[in-house]
Amino acid sequence: MTKEQFVVTATQMRQIEARIFTAGMPVAALMEKVGGLICQRLQAIISPGKCVGILVGPGHNGGDALVVARELHFRGYQVWIYQPFSKLKELTSQHFQYTQSLKIPCYQEISQLPSYDFLIDGLFGFGLEREITDSIAAAVNYFNHKNQPIISIDIPSGLHTDTGEVLGTAIQATYTFCLGLWKQGLLQEQALPYVGKAELIDFDIPLADIHAVIGDIPKIKRITQTTALSTLPLPRPLITHKYKQGHLLLICGSQRYAGGAILTGLGARASGVGMLSIAVPESLKMLLVSQLPEALIIGCPETETGAIASVQLPENIDLNSFTAIACGPGLTKDNISIVPEIIQCECPLILDADALNILAQIGTIPTLKQRKSATVLTPHTGEFKRLFPNIDHTDRIKAIQTAAQESGAIVLLKGARTAISNPQGNVWINPESTPALARGGSGDVLTGLLGGLLAQIMNKEIFIEDIVATAAWWHSQAGILAAQTRTELGVDAFTLTQYLMPVLKK
Ligand SMILES: NC(=O)C1=CN([C@@H]2O[C@H](COP(=O)(O)OP(=O)(O)OC[C@H]3O[C@@H](n4cnc5c(N)ncnc54)[C@H](O)[C@@H]3O)[C@@H](O)[C@H]2O)[C@@H](O)CC1
Numbered sequence: 001m002t003k004e005q006f007v008v009t010a011t012q013m014r015q016i017e018a019r020i021f022t023a024g025m026p027v028a029a030l031m032e033k034v035g036g037l038i039c040q041r042l043q044a045i046i047s048p049g050k051c052v053g054i055l056v057g058p059g060h061n062g063g064d065a066l067v068v069a070r071e072l073h074f075r076g077y078q079v080w081i082y083q084p085f086s087k088l089k090e091l092t093s094q095h096f097q098y099t100q101s102l103k104i105p106c107y108q109e110i111s112q113l114p115s116y117d118f119l120i121d122g123l124f125g126f127g128l129e130r131e132i133t134d135s136i137a138a139a140v141n142y143f144n145h146k147n148q149p150i151i152s153i154d155i156p157s158g159l160h161t162d163t164g165e166v167l168g169t170a171i172q173a174t175y176t177f178c179l180g181l182w183k184q185g186l187l188q189e190q191a192l193p194y195v196g197k198a199e200l201i202d203f204d205i206p207l208a209d210i211h212a213v214i215g216d217i218p219k220i221k222r223i224t225q226t227t228a229l230s231t232l233p234l235p236r237p238l239i240t241h242k243y244k245q246g247h248l249l250l251i252c253g254s255q256r257y258a259g260g261a262i263l264t265g266l267g268a269r270a271s272g273v274g275m276l277s278i279a280v281p282e283s284l285k286m287l288l289v290s291q292l293p294e295a296l297i298i299g300c301p302e303t304e305t306g307a308i309a310s311v312q313l314p315e316n317i318d319l320n321s322f323t324a325i326a327c328g329p330g331l332t333k334d335n336i337s338i339v340p341e342i343i344q345c346e347c348p349l350i351l352d353a354d355a356l357n358i359l360a361q362i363g364t365i366p367t368l369k370q371r372k373s374a375t376v377l378t379p380h381t382g383e384f385k386r387l388f389p390n391i392d393h394t395d396r397i398k399a400i401q402t403a404a405q406e407s408g409a410i411v412l413l414k415g416a417r418t419a420i421s422n423p424q425g426n427v428w429i430n431p432e433s434t435p436a437l438a439r440g441g442s443g444d445v446l447t448g449l450l451g452g453l454l455a456q457i458m459n460k461e462i463f464i465e466d467i468v469a470t471a472a473w474w475h476s477q478a479g480i481l482a483a484q485t486r487t488e489l490g491v492d493a494f495t496l497t498q499y500l501m502p503v504l505k506k
């Protein structure tokens, strides 16, 4: 595993740190090393001679900031320090004393501060334990309103290290240099407006110490390009045929939402699945044939309102003929009997969109308990709340762990930081996405893509959860690539499907 994949809480980081110190690494030496690495990155961002304000807190986050202040001072930057605390931790205090002997200007009141080009935020790191209040809160708000770039050391001051919640107020960083290992809070959706561009500063924590604290197989992992591309493109043997490369059944669409079926189909197409069958209301059949000529389109009897009344498969085929089924996009809730019918299948099943709304209506847990094989639920926040009304979702990671455990399903909670949990509580977080994907139909594309990937892994040694994580990564990377070429407003769901392949070619 690479360091980029690990995610830690404040407690875990403290335990890892303690192991390194117990093993003999001097605390001051580590701070010096970290400060030096931060400086190297800063010099690439801030040109020489610029004025840099350094915000110094009472703990070791402030200590890091003081090492940075001293180094930038010697590298020819105009540095000043804002340090409003009466009591500092010992090491921090020593560094502070030295910066004062160097005559680096220091201020305690924001009213006295000179102007600046950049700000380095070393107020609080993972030691923040309560809300920021009073004059410190006022200072944080003052710096945020200045609209000058801020670089936060470890985590924007004011964010909860684990949940990403704002404790009182928080620095809105332009960049966050996360130290050593990714802090869980930086990957939580609510932290996003504060984190800016986040990068990891690796300071050589021994793998043995990481594993000793978070286990051999970490509970929470960041999805990275390396992990995603370890399964993509799915390998194909030289001698094979279409049915050996997966047979996916999509159950989707209605007269009201015909486009959802097409987009789901196009997502599935991009997965490379060997055979694609799509069950839609009979009246949509020709439309689907014209859009997806390679797919077997199954016209189903429809309700008066134009929804699928029942899934009628061709002769010699039943639900167990497929290697995966995905159900939901564009279904409507007009016929709720469709979900109890589909969950009888013995292959992996994805439930999305209206299939989730129906599931919420008929009872999530008792319905899913009847399933014998894997189920993947792909709700957005609104659907999640309907499915699991009793689960507090302030901490999205905890929420999906609880949901997955209660339901026995793999839960993929969509959002700016899509997160996935399996019933054992193992979590995968997608660390990169784009608001360009906040658009009708983009979830349908994900369902098709995921379905197609799931259908193909049956005889391969790939875990379902890993392929779910891969699908989330692939989908968001396609959105990012499309937004880069077409702007954030140019990524409609159809366009998105056209950028899935280029992600892999890149
Ligand atoms: N984990 C590691 O291995 C390393 C950690 N380092 C730095 O050390 C930091 C953690 O240092 P600390 O544990 O000293 O913690 P912090 O520097 O995050 O701050 C803790 C201090 O702030 C005070 N405090 C907490 N909440 C407050 C509030 N709301 N208002 C006012 N005061 C408050 C605490 O009493 C304590 O004195 C990391 O974030 C990182 O920057 C680095 O120096 C090097 C290596």
Ligand SMILES: [K+]
Pocket: 061, 121, 122, 123, 124, 125, 152, 153, 154, 155, 156, 157
């Ligand atoms: K900070």
